[in-house]
Amino acid sequence: MERRNNYVSMGVTAFLTAAAVLLFYDTLFGGKVLLALLETVKPILYGAFIAYLLAPMVNFFERHLFPPHPGRARKRPQAMLIRTVGILLAWLVVCFFFYLLASVLLPELYKSVLQLIANVDNYYQTISGWVTGMSNHLLETYPDLSRQIVEKLENYFQDFDKWLESLLPQLQTVMTTVSGGVWSAVNFVMDLLVGIIASVYLLATKERCAAYGRKLVYSLFPREQVGLVLRGVRRADVIFSGFVRGKLLDSIIIGILCFVCCSILKFPYTPLVSVFVGVTNVIPFFGPFLGAIPSTFLILLVSPRQALYFVIFVLALQQLDGNVIGPKILGNTTGLSSLWVIIAILVGGGFFGVAGMFFGVPVCACLNSLINFFVDARLRKKGLSPESGEYIAGGAYGPKPEDPKNL
Secondary structure (H helix, E strand, O other): OHHHHHHHHHHHOOOOOOOOHHHHHHHHHHHOOOHHHHHHHHHHHHHHHHHHHHHHHHHHHHHHOOOOOOOOOOHHHHHHHHHHHHHHHHHHHHHHHHHHHHHHHHHHHHHHHHHHHHHHHHHHHHHHHHHHHHHHHHHHHHHHHHHHHHHHHHHHHHHHHHHHHHHHHHHHHHHHHHHHHHHHHHHHHHHHHHHHHHHHHHHOOOOHHHHHHHHHHHHHHHHHHHHHHHHHHHHHHHHHHHHHHHHHHHHHHHHHHHHHHHHHHHHOHHEEEEEEHHHOOOOOHHHHHHHHHHHHHHHHOOOHHHHHHHHHHHHHHHHHHHHHHHHHHHOOOOOOOHHHHHHHHHHHHHHHHHHHHHHHHHHHHHHHHHHHHHHHHHHHHHHOOHHHHHHOOOOOOOOOOOOOOOO
């Protein structure tokens, strides 16, 4: 009987391994069935993410407003009432924050967008003047360029005429794309509303969900391995919670600092620039540059000198964020080097877009922690030291300095 159970266990393990490999290959290179499945449950994923962000706030209200009595368990109606109050207070804080954002930032942002639209013609004349002046300078310096430019322009005009002839049939495609974008926005709002409702239910039953998760772990793994699995889950939670919540808080602080400082320095389009800088700051490493480039271009159209000042200000702000604010909030939650952060961002962004650039870092950190755990466990089993310093040149297990094949 025990032998038969071993065969069943081996068969289930082999099946799950093959299924995981096929699913991984299909997600990256095939028809992306998993992504299509996730698309159908997107509202639930939104709700789970919102509940994950708000859970510490709910716990804070419950712990400080309704401290538990030692040695006395709460009755179910009382616990449900306290949980309801905690969820309500958490959502009131979120709504108050968005009210401040809407009442302070959105009107200024609306004015900036209107100003940008109103000055499009002036900006066109400015850019045209830059291009004309540069072209005249090049033609005076290099006379042979004149003939080549004329030939290129004739080719461009011919291509432009052909494009105009085919423009009308393409207008239907353009309108379809625009209507699809509007419909996508409506679907996103509907999914978000359903996600908010789902987050309330998840917050109300988070202990029950956690208990069911532990029950599932006990049913799938041998009892002596359950502790290791739960420890790994807690480690992943520490990485994700520290990075996701910390990065969002860090981006909000950077956006507010950018808005205040740009207002003091009287940069143009301050609200719009602050939104660019704050939103793109959620992307590690590359985010500050992604937000600074369009912001600098907007300011450059108004005043090149202020654009230079803005570049200096953004560099100073990112130094403040990277050396003071970020480490205070994030600490060393990921444990990744700069090289692995860049690799995680590039790989995640290549496969999953902006969301992959954001979540790629904590996912890579979890995989790195898992691999390090297994490597260290194997080394200890062999009686070797898990310290990396022991394997470099001169270490206990590294190549000796006198070794001619020293690496």
